[in-house]
Amino acid sequence: SQTIHQWPATLVQPVGSPLSLECTVEGTSNPNLYWYRQAAGRGLQLLFYSVGIGQISSEVPQNLSASRPQDRQFILSSKKLLLSDSGFYLCAGNVGDYTEAFFGQGTRLTVV
Amino acid sequence: AQSVTQLGSHVSVSEGALVLLRCNYSSSVPPYLFWYVQYPNQGLQLLLKYTSAATLVKGINGFEAEFKKSETSFHLTKPSAHMSDAAEYFCAVRDFMEYGNKLVFGAGTILRVKS
Numbered sequence: 062s063q064t065i066h067q068w069p070a071t072l073v074q075p076v077g078s079p080l081s082l083e084c085t086v087e088g089t090s091n092p093n094l095y096w097y098r099q100a101a102g103r104g105l106q107l108l109f110y111s112v113g114i115g116q117i118s119s120e121v122p123q124n125l126s127a128s129r130p131q132d133r134q135f136i137l138s139s140k141k142l143l144l145s146d147s148g149f150y151l152c153a154g155n156v157g158d159y160t161e162a163f164f165g166q167g168t169r170l171t172v173v
Numbered sequence: 174a175q176s177v178t179q180l181g182s183h184v185s186v187s188e189g190a191l192v193l194l195r196c197n198y199s200s201s202v203p204p205y206l207f208w209y210v211q212y213p214n215q216g217l218q219l220l221l222k223y224t225s226a227a228t229l230v231k232g233i234n235g236f237e238a239e240f241k242k243s244e245t246s247f248h249l250t251k252p253s254a255h256m257s258d259a260a261e262y263f264c265a266v267r268d269f270m271e272y273g274n275k276l277v278f279g280a281g282t283i284l285r286v287k288s
Contacts, residue, residue, distance in 0.1 A: 065216075093273045104263065104280040105217075112273035120275075151216055158267075158274050161207055164216035 063088040067152045067165030074172055077141045080125075082168050084152030086133040092154040094135040095162065096127055099149040111135060147172045175200045175268040179279035187287050192236075192251040194282050196264030199245065205267035206247045207276065208238055210260050217263065223247060234258070259286045 064087045074080060086092050093112050097105040107120045109127035117127050124143050128136045135152060152165040180195040198204050205224050209217040221232025228240045238249045247264060261283045265276040 067216075070214075095275065097278075105278040107275055107277075110273060110275055116272070118270075118272065149214075153217075153276070155274075158269065161219050161222050162217075162276050163219070164209075166216045167214065169214060 063092075063154065063156070063163050065152050065154055065163060065165035067168060069168060070166065071169045072171070074142050074170065076144055076172055080137070080139040080142050080146070080170070082137040082150055082152075082170075084135045084137075084165055086135075086154050089154075089156050090132060092133065092156050094129065095153040096135065096137050097151040097153060099151060099167075105151065109137070142172045144172050146170065175202075175204065175266040175277055177206075177264045177266050177277060177279040179262075179264050179282050181282055182280065183283045183285065185285040185287060186254045188256055189253050192249070192254045192258065192284065194249040194262050194264075194284065196238075196247045196249065196279060197245050198247060198264075198266050200266060202269070204247075206238075206240065207265045207267075208232065208236070208247075208249050209263045209265060209278075210234075211263065211281075212260050220249070220262075254284075254286045256286050256288065259284055 067084045095110045096108045111129040125139050150168045153162040155162040176199045178197045207222045208220040211217045221230045223230050223240045231237045236251045261281045263281050264279040268277045
């Protein structure tokens with residue numbers, strides 16, 4: 062079965078520090094991959110998605126960037142974190158156009 | 174672009190009572206719809222999905238949802254709530270783009286189950 066590994070589970074970072082969150086996929090090849098951010102009462106906001114190695118689409122302008130260096134690896138980064146970057150970040154994936162997405166366990170990021 | 178609206182950010186029911194969580198969608202094409210459940214500080218788990226087959230879809234944990242095109246709705250129900258059903262529930266619709274596709278989520282409904 063398809064599994065997404067996402068780490069760390071929690072992270073506390075100072076304002077202005079860099080960020081790197083990694084997501085890896087097991088059990089499938091050529092997945093579409095997604096980074097979502099979740100804020101209380103606001104559902105899930107899609108930040109980035111990728112349909113293949115090196116391909117990144119950004120949904121919203123922001124302080125974050127994403128990269129996909131390998132088929133089953135998706136990285137969320139920032140050069141300098143802002144307080145507003147705090148939130149719960151979820152990596153998700155799916156295969157093909159008509160299947161459901163499977164999710165990692167999320168990373169709780171607190172910028173202080 | 175497709176979108177979903179979940180009516181009620183919080184729903185409270187008694188244990189053993191009917192659970193009804195509402196979702197309405199907006200889609201220019203036949204929709205692919207999903208319900209997910211999220212427990213605190215965890216990822217999302219798929220409850221059920223509608224992919225244009227049967228309009229009444231059965232999922233895990235006794236949940237089901239009915240697709241009603243005339244009402245553009247995909248409400249989630251469970252006949253008898255259990256304490257373990259307390260969680261946040263998200264309705265989502267598949268949105269197809271030039272490259273790939275994405276899930277568009279509603280704002281979520283927090284379900285509280287009272288003993």
